Amino acid sequence: MLITDELIAHAAASAPRAETDRRLPPDTAKALIAAGFARHFVPARHGGDQGTFTELTQAVAALGAADPATAWCASLMASLARMAAQLPEAGARALWETGPDTVVVGSLSPFGKAAPDGDGWRVGGRWPYISAVDHADWALLCATVEGGEPRVFAVPRAALTITDTWNSIGMRGTGSHTAAVHDLHSPAGFSFPRAALLTGGGPEDGAPCHTVPLEAVNGLSFAAPLLGAAEGALDQWTRYATTKARAATLRPGAPGPGIAALGQALARSAGETDAARLLLERCAAVADREGADITPAHTTRTLRDTALAVDILTGAVNRLLREGGTAGQSEDQPLQRHWRDINTSATHIALRFDAAADAYARPRLGITATA
Incomplete structure (x- = not known):
C-alpha cells in the first residue's frame, strides 16, 4: 500500500504536534507501519514485501510533501529493515518473529x-x-x-x-x-x-533489493524526503503567489513582488524540483535493475546525483522563501517548516556534494586513492 490520500492527510495534520513534541506521535508511527513502510524491504521468507527502491522513493516523496519529518522516518524504517536482512538466520528470526512490521x-x-x-x-x-x-x-x-x-x-x-x-x-x-x-x-x-552492507550480497535467497551495496542507495533514502519537502513547499508557495499575482494585476505598482518576479521564481524552482526528481528516479531505477551487478561507476554517479539533487532542491526552496514575503515565514505556515527541514537535512554527511564529487571524479580523472 505505502501511500494513500488518508496517510498524506494524517501526516499533514499531525505535523504541528510532531514539531512541538520533537518526535512522531504514536498514531502517526502506527499509520506508517500499517501502510507498509516497515515491511517494504523485509525478506519474503519473514513475511515482508522485499519491494523496490522506485516504489519507496515515490511513496516517501509523496509523504514528504505533507510532512518531511514523517517521510524521513518512513524512509529510514524501510532502509534499516533492509540492512537487518544481513543478519544471520538466528538474529533475523528473532527480529521478525512477531511479523514483518517490526x-x-x-x-x-x-x-x-x-x-x-x-x-x-x-x-x-x-x-x-x-x-x-x-x-x-x-x-x-x-x-x-x-x-x-x-x-x-x-x-x-x-x-x-x-x-x-x-x-x-x-x-x-x-x-x-x-x-x-x-x-x-x-x-x-x-x-x-559493517563491511557486508558496503559490498552487498544479502541473504542467500535475497531479492535484488537486498544485494545492492549500501553506497548505491544510502543517499537516496535521505534525499527522497527532501524531494517531497520541495514539492510541498512549491505547492504551498504557488497558492500564496496566486493571491499575490491577482493583487498585482488589480493594483499595479503596489508594494510586493510583481508578476514577473513571481513567475520567474515559480518557473525556476518548479523546473529545478522536476530535474531533481528525474535524477532520484534514475538512481532508484538503476538500483532496482542492477541489484548485485551494480557497478562502481553506477554507485559513484548515484552518490553524485543524490547530493546534487539535494543541492538543487535546497536552492529551489530557499528561493521560494525569499520570494514568499513575510506571510510565508509565519509559524503556522508549512512553507517555513519545509524550508527549515530541507536546510537541516541537507547537512547530513550522506548528502555532502564535496565528498560525492570527489568519489565520482577521481576514477574518471585517473587519480589514485593515495594521490
Whole structure:
C-alpha cells in the first residue's frame, strides 16, 4: 500500500504536534507501519514485501510533501529493515518473529565498543541522532571490535536507554534522540560486519533489493524526503503567489513582488524540483535493475546525483522563501517548516556534494586513492 490520500492527510495534520513534541506521535508511527513502510524491504521468507527502491522513493516523496519529518522516518524504517536482512538466520528470526512490521532504527556510525564474550559479544556505547527511536522494536547499532572491524549489532528495544537530546531547528518531528547500551551480551547470530552492507550480497535467497551495496542507495533514502519537502513547499508557495499575482494585476505598482518576479521564481524552482526528481528516479531505477551487478561507476554517479539533487532542491526552496514575503515565514505556515527541514537535512554527511564529487571524479580523472 505505502501511500494513500488518508496517510498524506494524517501526516499533514499531525505535523504541528510532531514539531512541538520533537518526535512522531504514536498514531502517526502506527499509520506508517500499517501502510507498509516497515515491511517494504523485509525478506519474503519473514513475511515482508522485499519491494523496490522506485516504489519507496515515490511513496516517501509523496509523504514528504505533507510532512518531511514523517517521510524521513518512513524512509529510514524501510532502509534499516533492509540492512537487518544481513543478519544471520538466528538474529533475523528473532527480529521478525512477531511479523514483518517490526520497526528497526539505528546508526552505522561506530560510536560503540565491542569485545568477544563467550559465544557472542559484549557491547556498549552511546549513539546520537537515531530517528524514530521512540517507536523502535529493534535497533541496529555499530560498534568497533577491539583490534578489528566495525560490526552492526541487533539490539532489542528493552536493552536501549533513550535520552531526549533532539533539539534541532529543522526535522524536529523525527525524534532523532540518543540511544545507549551498557555492557550488553549480544549472542552469536545477532550481528554482522559493517563491511557486508558496503559490498552487498544479502541473504542467500535475497531479492535484488537486498544485494545492492549500501553506497548505491544510502543517499537516496535521505534525499527522497527532501524531494517531497520541495514539492510541498512549491505547492504551498504557488497558492500564496496566486493571491499575490491577482493583487498585482488589480493594483499595479503596489508594494510586493510583481508578476514577473513571481513567475520567474515559480518557473525556476518548479523546473529545478522536476530535474531533481528525474535524477532520484534514475538512481532508484538503476538500483532496482542492477541489484548485485551494480557497478562502481553506477554507485559513484548515484552518490553524485543524490547530493546534487539535494543541492538543487535546497536552492529551489530557499528561493521560494525569499520570494514568499513575510506571510510565508509565519509559524503556522508549512512553507517555513519545509524550508527549515530541507536546510537541516541537507547537512547530513550522506548528502555532502564535496565528498560525492570527489568519489565520482577521481576514477574518471585517473587519480589514485593515495594521490
